[in-house]
Amino acid sequence: VHLDSTTQTSDGVCEQDFTLDGIPGVLWTPAGAAGTPAVGTAARPLVLLGHGGGQHKRGPALVARARRLVTALGFAAAAIDMPGFGDRPKTAEDERFVAEIAERRAAGEPVGARIARYQVARAGQAVSDWQATLDALADLGYPGPAGYWGVSLGTLIGVPLAAAEPRISAAVFGLAPHDALAEAAARIAIPIEFLLQWDDELVRRDEGLALFDAFASTEKTLHANPGRHAEIPEFELDSSERFFARHLKA
């Protein structure tokens, strides 16, 4: 892993870019806390932040969430660009898919199920990217425990990730349908907080409820709120923090 020399510190948060075999990422830590914790101290909990569709590792809401995890909980947070987003190239297939979705939207057709199938089918690369990132962050002194936060695209990738990766010990998911994720969800038994938008224009309500139902976790909690796909209320930011505080603190 290559940690960029440009480190920005502001308001108690240290923000460092990194690059790992072509995967661009960002690591947020409490200022002055970078590097390996002293021998005998517990590892600093880490939360991976999976961005949404059309977004990237440094979207404003994602950065705000990362900074809150650092300042309110003293955790580390990390984000990477998913394949085809942010600073990573789109394949010819990605370009065709983007054009297809734009056409369907213009025609007023539903697109949620199509997006879910496409992204889950290619989630293997993103899962490998996150696993390599976890290895690299462990080398930098952040071996976990690790939480994962990601809704919409962040869940289409995060559910296969959590099913494959035992280092993820708690996750916030949501805004995704059952159909494409049922098999992976059934293999997940870690604590889950699941966000559902009651008037989601991309994910049918019964599909979202069915995905919540599919997790094998004994502790899972569904938070449903009125509003469209992108309208998760502000207070859920606070709730996610408390969820991670419950499950990741020593």
Add this chain to the structure above:
Amino acid sequence: VHLDSTTQTSDGVCEQDFTLDGIPGVLWTPAGAAGTPAVGTAARPLVLLGHGGGQHKRGPALVARARRLVTALGFAAAAIDMPGFGDRPKTAEDERFVAEIAERRAAGEPVGARIARYQVARAGQAVSDWQATLDALADLGYPGPAGYWGVSLGTLIGVPLAAAEPRISAAVFGLAPHDALAEAAARIAIPIEFLLQWDDELVRRDEGLALFDAFASTEKTLHANPGRHAEIPEFELDSSERFFARHLKA
């Protein structure tokens, strides 16, 4: 209102019994804070606690919740015995109903819908009791704003109360079906936190979801968790507190 002379203070909480036209109740306040707040200070927020079926104003979980509202938030809390519960007499009709439910349970028949219809049909008396209690607490220096917390029986009575009573400005409800409460729920527009148990043996999942859907509130949040009717997880206690802190603090 008659405030009993026996006042118990422990761990920073003052607990006072009161009696109001035959309604026995309890008021919890921060120790040393009883009586009217000083002129010019905001009124202390108040949360009414509606007990569940077979319970009463001083059940252990209810008392624990009241004490947390006082110690964590500095709020006042109050509970009364519902008609036919705790220190209040059962009518002959109540006795027949209790016997009928016991018979149905013994026969393995579902009882949730029957309980809901019975309790909602007679909720008028309980609503009046709570309104008289609000009047009396205002005279004692607690004019509100007032929140309401109550699930199961606490919701069968609380929903008609919140529909009738403008002094209730935020409420936690749950564990109740749509059928008997639809009309009252549609007249409620205050912020709601709604608890649903995913494996509730008394309330069908679709009935609980339909009741959440029926509230006219623009801010309403559904918290669904695995488990049976009485198995609401401990972390929802904390969530309810934060809900009231958001909505009742000045």
